[in-house]
Amino acid sequence: MCGIIGYVGTDRGDDALEVLLDGLSQLEYRGYDSAGVALADGGIDVHKREGELAALEAALPRERFDGDSIGIGHTRWSTHGPPSDANAHPHTDATERVAVVHNGIIENYQSLRDDLAAAGITFQSDTDTEVVPHLIGRSLDEGLDHEAAFRAAIDRLEGSYAIAAVFDGTETVYAARHESPLVLGVADDGHFLASDVPAFIEYTDQVIYLADGEFARLTPDDLVITDANGQVTDPSVETIAWDPEDAGKSGYDHYMRKEINEQPTALRECFRGRLDELTGRVELPELGDLEPRRPVTFVACGTSYHAAMFGTRLLQDRGVPAQAFLASEFDADRVPIDAESLVVGVTQSGETADTMRAIREANSVGATTVAVTNVVGSSAARETDDVLYIRAGPEISVAATKTFASQQAALTMLAAALSDQRSRALVRELRAVPDQIQSVLDASRAREIAETYHGAEAYFFIGRGYHYPVALEGALKMKEITYTHAEGFAAGELKHGPLALVSEETPVFAVVTGDGKLAEKTIGNVKEVEARGTPVVAVTDGQSDVERYADHVLEVPATSAVASSIVANVQLQLVAYWTAHELGRSIDKPRNLAKSVTVE
Template structure:
């Protein structure tokens, strides 16, 4: 959600660097883009456009800002529609201050009213625009640029990552609160961004800002607290290669990331599973031993949380999964409960809010995340990294599979269970996913059902969260109606929507009572002339009642849920591709949702 890039010290390459960084941040979701540069003695020069990065590039062909210092932004609209005026950067009345901002300024209206009364003229509908005017006020009152920036930040309330440039200063001023911001260091060249991919092609040395911290970038870098005290920040090395954020010959990032799942799963499991001994060792987490577990998460991560809650329940530990945005209204944790926040980015605002509420309630907290140095990783009592590697496509794929694997490891290590049967299944999971990818008929299924009016996904047990996730993927990237259900719930209402134009994807693995009951639900939709696509390992006789079959290898039920999900990812991808959708950047969606 929104993206920030800043660069100091690139000299004649600053503009090119900013546009390159914005392109690397496209995956976060946006509807306009812009840049502001200064440092050549001619004030602050801004160019911004509604639309995509290519639209901005088109504008830059006839009007190229210049300067050795610059900031850029991709905007995901919250206040005001996506148009040129509302695009970032925003400037003050004099044109000497330019600001980019991620997040929401909650008191912007009262501040704006006050500034308007004082004679300031606003040109946009955004909450962000109050910031450059506040800086202008500070400068007019005799403050130096850094003091004016600090005073402006002190006046606003809400979530923000803010970066500003001021005419006459070859400096970027920045601050963060509840929205990510990271510095990139490359000798005497410095970068600022909302996410590492924006500058990873140039450096792997990073400094993560924490809430309440300020940064100043000029001929050096400095991080201070709210009082101006210089902080000794750790410089960390990004382990992944910049090529991991490219498409590697695939048509879309999403397809590449689906095919990266065997490697992502190996990375998640490596060093944590003793294959010979059949045990799991997560020693760096310590002895958690929860008496109860509450999960908080959103979207795809919520489906992983539902899956994780079942794992803990089956291990004898009471567990619940909550939508993070609803957690404040939930019952408090009981006893020595552990609250687990599942968040790919570690910056999801609703999940962070729920984790903070859990801490206020006295619970221990654990972040299951993909992002080293993220807010969730820093704020929680414990952190467990899923190690999926960078994911660029907005629709989560390899991170969901890695979350499933990670939650299996977490359950086995903290609550016990049948490690002798589960560990071999986890060990075989990367190979089984690869075999599935090599032989999948998902593209054929997509060709048959691309024109369907709606899609239903059903499953029981571990497959219920997968049914929900399958429907979410279909909705996200095809823009078609899709719903996931616990298979037994169809007859309690949703069956009224089933027609011959409603393909039903039924996940059935194994040959136990649960499989038998799901086959009964398949018969219910078959009797209403709905086409059935069975996602199955062939152990049951569901194929007798299915129009088409998507195969998964035989394995433990926990691992089968991962495999079934991969087939559904492929179906959604191929339907979207046939419909010509914007697969990597679906409309209205963002990769990291940093507002509540």
């Protein structure tokens, strides 16, 4: 959600405009509806356009910026005011002495805007962000220097923000963050800042993660970080373990397809060093000495919430009390948690605003907190007591795929560790999952299914037990990238209302594996829709006779219910992908959605 890029280079550094445009192109996956840049060599020069980055590039007088070495850029996802040239970032003060870009929500912007308007300021946009440059401008009028004026403005803000600013007449970028991600890049020929590492990974793999309440001052030769009181801090510089090729498409038409196909590799990395087949133990030393069989509360959003539901079932089946909450609905005053509680935040980016709020509430009552995340150095990783990395590597497509599978895998290991379970069978099953997924990728008939049903009115997904969260995730993927109505249900709930919606134009995808009681009951639900003329697609390992009642079959290898849920999910991801492909949708950047949702 929104993207920031900033750069200040030395005489031997790259042209700022090219760095900014490269960075913005790498941040397109986050979701946006306008883009802009501000160059600050010899005056503030702002260019911004509604629409995709190509519209901005077409409007830029590039020859004017040859040799410029400092600037900031932004891709905006609308919150205050519709997409427009005027509402696009960067924003300036009345006399264009400062330009600002911002991610997040300034909650007290209306009162600030009213005060500034009363003082004679005329606003050019509907955004909350525009108050920031005007606040800075007022402080400059009062005689404060650039840094003091920037700090004074930040001190008046309430809400979440990652903010970067450039000033006329200085080769310096100023930045600050509160509850919105900002990462700094360190290179020999300049310094970078961005909302995410891919924006500058082509130029450096040396990064510093700015913490809440910290300020940064970037010049060509220096990078200084200070706390809220102005005291210089000594941050650690981390090396990113992946290269620019990892964040590219590698010849695929879409990032989503590439990332679906990367799941065997991602899962092997998730399992690396954590599974001991000889003893049947799961080893997670990064979690320290968490007390086994302690009640667990999960908080998460979207795809991560479906993974949390999966984790809840895993723990409950092992005798550990567990519950999952949508992070946006979590309230520590209502949910009975205290210093004896274990709260697990599941978040791919480690920056999801609702999940971070829930984690902070849990921290405030003294609960032990654990983050299950993909991003080293993220807010979730820094603000929890322990962190379990899923190790999926960079995921660029807005629709999560390999990170969901890696979350399922990581939570399976977490459940084994928290239940103090030893099982050679489980370890063997998990080790086999990457190869099983590869077999699905090699032989899937999902494209044929998509070609048959891409004109459907709606899609329904059903499953029981471990397959219920998978059904929910299958529906979410379908609606995210095809823009077609799709719903997931616990299979037994069909008869309690949703059956009124099924018809010959509403295919039902049923996840049925094994031959036990849950499979038998789900087959009964399949018969209910089959009897009403509804097309049925069975995702199955062939151990039951569900094929008799299905119009089409998507095969998965036979394994346990836990492992088969990870594998079956891949078939549903492929169905969604190929359906969106048939419909000509924007697969990697679906409308109205963002990759990392950093507002509540």
